[in-house]
Amino acid sequence: MPADLAVIGLGPLGLPLAQAAVAAGIPTVGYKTGPEPGSLSPAELRRMLSGGFRHAAGPTELGRVRTAVICAPAPRNADGGLDLSQVEAAARILAARLRPHTTVILESPVSPGTTEEFLRPLLEKGSGLRAGRDFHLAYSPSRVDPGNRDFTPAGTPKVIGGLTPACTESAATFYSRLTDKVVRARGLREAETVQLLETNYRHVNIALVNEMAVLCHDLGVDLWDVIRCAETKPFGFQAFRPGPGVGGHAVPQDLTGRSGRGLRMVELAQQVNSRMPRYVVQRAATLLNEHGKSARGARVLLLGVTYKPDLADQQGTPAQEIAIRLMELGAAVSYHDPHIPSWSVLDRPVPRADSLYEAAADADLTILLQNHRTYDLQGLSVKAQLLLDTRGATPTGAAHRL
Incomplete structure (x- = not known):
């Protein structure tokens, strides 16, 4: 049976998406963009394969789907910005096989403006098609939380922002097969900035409790007891806990290089956490x-x-x-x-x-x-x-x- 969905990038973002799609009965093909460590157990992978998931035999299969989602990683580079090389490679491979009426969605964590200013030209040049007219283009921030069994893809609202209203609706139609709630952003940049806000929110709040940990140790105060008491407040407080550092695939961005005024609090949070x-x-x-x-x-x-x-x-x-x-x-x-x-x-x-x-x-x-x-x-x-x-x-x- 031909695949209906292509997930490009089978790392911590792409594999859970493919898993959710297979569970929803969507014929899915996966395409690797590099040496990507997976976040699923062997048993989960076996269930996916038995449910119809398969790895693409080659890039030609990317041109036979109705929806293609790019989930390539975008880690921090040596200059502190985002390394979009794998996103670029995925876009070039897809563009050479892109057919009219396909819906292309980016889920990689990127800076606001990336989908329109970086991804769109690559897709249009490589395919000869025009986004918004010949194919749909949208962005949706990934909300994968590896290992979290309390929040499944079906129960996690999905934010969608398209190049045009028609692009938004096409992407929303696809995601409505995976989740109980689709939230429509005003456009691409708003959807990209949702990802930015969510990631920075985590890092800033972790930085706060990390600073509190250092202060409380110096004062002889039990921070863990402080947090235990503070989280009983039913409004205006969400508990975060300190740790030895912040890992994961979501990179905080202060956007200093993209605007005249960066996010100073995010820059400070990075310094504290590092x-x-x-x-x-x-x-x-x-x-x-x-x-x-x-x-x-x-x-x-x-x-x-x-x-x-x-x-x-x-x-x-x-x-x-x-x-x-x-x-x-x-x-x-x-x-x-x-x-x-x-x-x-x-x-x-x-x-x-x-x-x-x-x-x-x-x-x-x-x-x-x-x-x-x-x-x-x-x-x-x-x-x-x-x-x-x-x-x-x-x-x-x-x-x-x-």
């Missing part, structure tokens, strides 16, 4: 010193090196920088993570602990970076010589908290 791995290492060194040990030569065990609990995804994980800084201090670093069978830092393999409790008992310091559900934190707090909890997940008084 300092957290360094702060964790400082706290680790201080704890060791307080217990009569030096960081040089200390055995340090890192627990959980992924960016999110219960996933194998390491995109932007702060564990990388923390390990590097500990090694620079002369510490002997090892790790444990049930989802990561091997791990390298600076092209050097990091020893993996096979027996968690034995490793914690042997280590001079154990640092909980990610709280996977398989971890028995009460048991770990008993076994570990010294435990630093950067997630506030251990029982009160069982460990030193961030």
Whole structure:
């Protein structure tokens, strides 16, 4: 059976979209844009394949669908902006096969104006077709939250913004097959800016509690108890929690390069969050010193090196920088993570602990970076010589908290 949907980019954004489409009975073909780490379990992938999903045998199949969604990653480049090289590659491949009346939707996280100023010319030049007349063009911010079982695609409203009203309606018709609610934005830029606001909102609020964590430690205040009490307020407050850094695929943008006036609060939030791995290492060194040990030569065990609990995804994980800084201090670093069978830092393999409790008992310091559900934190707090909890997940008084 010919596919009705092509998902271009099978990473953390594209695979969940393809999964939702297959579950909705939409014949779906997937096309990889590069070495993309997936966010689905092997069992979920098997269910997708049995439900009719298949990988494209070649780019020709992209020209046989009614809807094509570009989900290529757009990570931060060396200059701090977004690297659109994979989005560009996906657009060129699609444009060469684009047929009239196809609906093309971009879901990659991009800056406002990208769909019209960057993607549209690539599609039009490569296809000879005109957006808004010969094919539909729209943007929809991805709202994938890997590992979150409380919010399914069907129950998550989808925002749509098209080049023209007809483009918006065509994209809305497609997404209405996947979700219970479609929200129409005024246009492309409004839809793109929704993604910008949602991503920056997360980073700014995490930065606030990260700064509070440093302040409260200096004041001798239990921040975790403060948050517990504050979140009982039924209005005007949403609880965010500090951590060793901010990972994930959603990159905060301050837009300094696209306008005369950037988002100063976002720029500051990035500075605060980027300092957290360094702060964790400082706290680790201080704890060791307080217990009569030096960081040089200390055995340090890192627990959980992924960016999110219960996933194998390491995109932007702060564990990388923390390990590097500990090694620079002369510490002997090892790790444990049930989802990561091997791990390298600076092209050097990091020893993996096979027996968690034995490793914690042997280590001079154990640092909980990610709280996977398989971890028995009460048991770990008993076994570990010294435990630093950067997630506030251990029982009160069982460990030193961030």
